[in-house]
Amino acid sequence: MTNLLFHIGQYFLLLKRAFSRPEKFRIYRIRFVNEIHSIGITSLGIVSLMSVFMGAVIALQTASNMESPLLPAYTVGFTTRQSIILEFSPTIIALILAGKGGSNIASEIGTMKVTEQIDALEIMGVNSASFLILPKIMAGVFIFPFLIMISMFLGVFGGWLICASTGVVNTNDYIYGIQYDFRTFHVSYALLKTVVFAFIITTISSYFGYFSKGSALEVGRSSTQAVVYSSVFILLLNYIITQLILI
Amino acid sequence: MIEVKNLNKSFGDEHVLKDISVLFEEGKVNMIIGQSGSGKSVFTKCVVGLHKPDTGEVLYEGKNFLEMDIDEKTEIRTNIGMLFQASALFDSMTVEENIMFPLTMFTNKSKAEMLTRANECLDRVNLKGVNKAYPAEISGGMQKRIAIARAIAMKPKFLFCDEPNSGLDPQTAIVIDNLIRDLTYEMNITTVVITHDMNSVIEIGDNIMFIYKGEKWWEGSKEDILRTDNKEIGDFVYASEFMKTLRNKLA
Structure with missing residues (x-):
């Protein structure tokens, strides 16, 4: 328990340092753009691939489980859209990004820690927490919603692709389904979750990287811990946000 | 003192x-x-x-x-300039960018002025032609000299x-x-x-x-x-x- 409180305290102290006044905004702007590329753009491939296949599998499974003739055919499109927008894109993609981006952040900062590059920054008078972590948080919070919107589109597209190619549901029914009872609030809810998850992934991964000690083995361990804790907090907060907003 | x-x-x-x-x-x-x-x-x-x-x-x-x-x-x-045991050069930056880093953060010099200073520091540690190399591409001895060059960049x-x-x-x-x-x-x-x-x-x-x-x-x-x-x-x-x-x- 004491250990947990220690880590929570240390996490918030690190955030306080990370959000303190940057030395030079111009440098941070450049780092912000670089981080958008590193955290966001490089994840586009895996996000796209996952989304298309997720959408396709949801559509197929929905179609294969619809035994009652009373259920309209457009249910497949409707279910695919709702599953993708409400849960699969924001949450599952966030878990994927925690694995890819989170481990990348933790290992990058962790390696800088154990090779004394962070000490070098501190001795120069640079606030290392702010210099290294703040651009990652800002970049994550900025770019993840775009990734999730792309994921939503590709997920629904993947569903249509499999329906059209296998003929389990015709295109008109699928299109009608994805338009049926569409609420923009659901997209807002998904994007709100995404922003929270982006913050969780970037800050928790940075925390574990920043407090790495010792050797390459420790950096690897920090990277694993970053992914595990980010995933746990994503699932926990997913439940809390859903309970607060949707129920 | x-x-x-x-x-x-x-x-x-x-x-x-x-x-x-x-x-x-x-x-x-x-x-x-x-x-x-x-x-x-x-x-x-x-x-x-x-x-x-x-x-x-x-x-x-x-x-x-x-x-x-x-x-x-x-x-x-x-x-303060500091030379670390493992040099502590920034992996993601070239030699030139490493030396220019403290100047970028704490001075308002133009890029040309910073480049001139970086070259002066590299000359002082007897290194030439490594400006665009990354730390991983050069030897341990060279890394130390570049770390010294970075340490003296701010005089x-x-x-x-x-x-x-x-x-x-x-x-x-x-x-x-x-x-x-x-x-x-x-x-x-x-x-x-x-x-x-x-x-x-x-x-x-x-x-x-x-x-x-x-x-x-x-x-x-x-x-x-x-x-x-x-x-x-x-x-x-x-x-x-x-x-x-x-x-x-x-x-």
Whole structure:
């Protein structure tokens, strides 16, 4: 328990340092753009691939489980859209990004820690927490919603692709389904979750990287811990946000 | 000039630094020697502000670093250059960007001015044609020289070197030693070198402090260290057969 409180305290102290006044905004702007590329753009491939296949599998499974003739055919499109927008894109993609981006952040900062590059920054008078972590948080919070919107589109597209190619549901029914009872609030809810998850992934991964000690083995361990804790907090907060907003 | 007064530092129950006081003089190579685990690195980290001492004072030109606010500390830190044991160059930056980094962060120089300064620093450490290389693409000796170039880019008043020769062959080690000594005299800076290497001590040391089990055990010049009859220093200095032979010859 004491250990947990220690880590929570240390996490918030690190955030306080990370959000303190940057030395030079111009440098941070450049780092912000670089981080958008590193955290966001490089994840586009895996996000796209996952989304298309997720959408396709949801559509197929929905179609294969619809035994009652009373259920309209457009249910497949409707279910695919709702599953993708409400849960699969924001949450599952966030878990994927925690694995890819989170481990990348933790290992990058962790390696800088154990090779004394962070000490070098501190001795120069640079606030290392702010210099290294703040651009990652800002970049994550900025770019993840775009990734999730792309994921939503590709997920629904993947569903249509499999329906059209296998003929389990015709295109008109699928299109009608994805338009049926569409609420923009659901997209807002998904994007709100995404922003929270982006913050969780970037800050928790940075925390574990920043407090790495010792050797390459420790950096690897920090990277694993970053992914595990980010995933746990994503699932926990997913439940809390859903309970607060949707129920 | 850096003056350290009654510095104490503990980690949990372990009292790592015990009431250390020392004066590091300007324009001289001040060396800190001692066995592994004796507290040299912790001491240096306390002096440069990476660790907070439990008690004591660290005076940079008479001003207590530990009582300064964040802006004053930043001001002092822009006057500190540090050479780390593993060089600590930024992996993601080229050699040129590494040297220009402190200038980018703390000056308003144009890119052309910063490039000129980076090239001056590279010339001073006798390196050419590596501007666009990444740290991983160059040798350990070159990395050390680039780390020195980065450390002097801001024309510091204080230079700290943490085991500058570790992992280097004897010839390259002498090049690095000579560079540290020459820069100290040329720029009239206060240099503090932590080392295990007795060759370095004999080659460039002006003032030497020996730390033993967290205490300042001995202080003197390189001439004194070869003649002292202090047992702990004798065990450290004359650990190798070569140094034992040298001692017998001196005797």
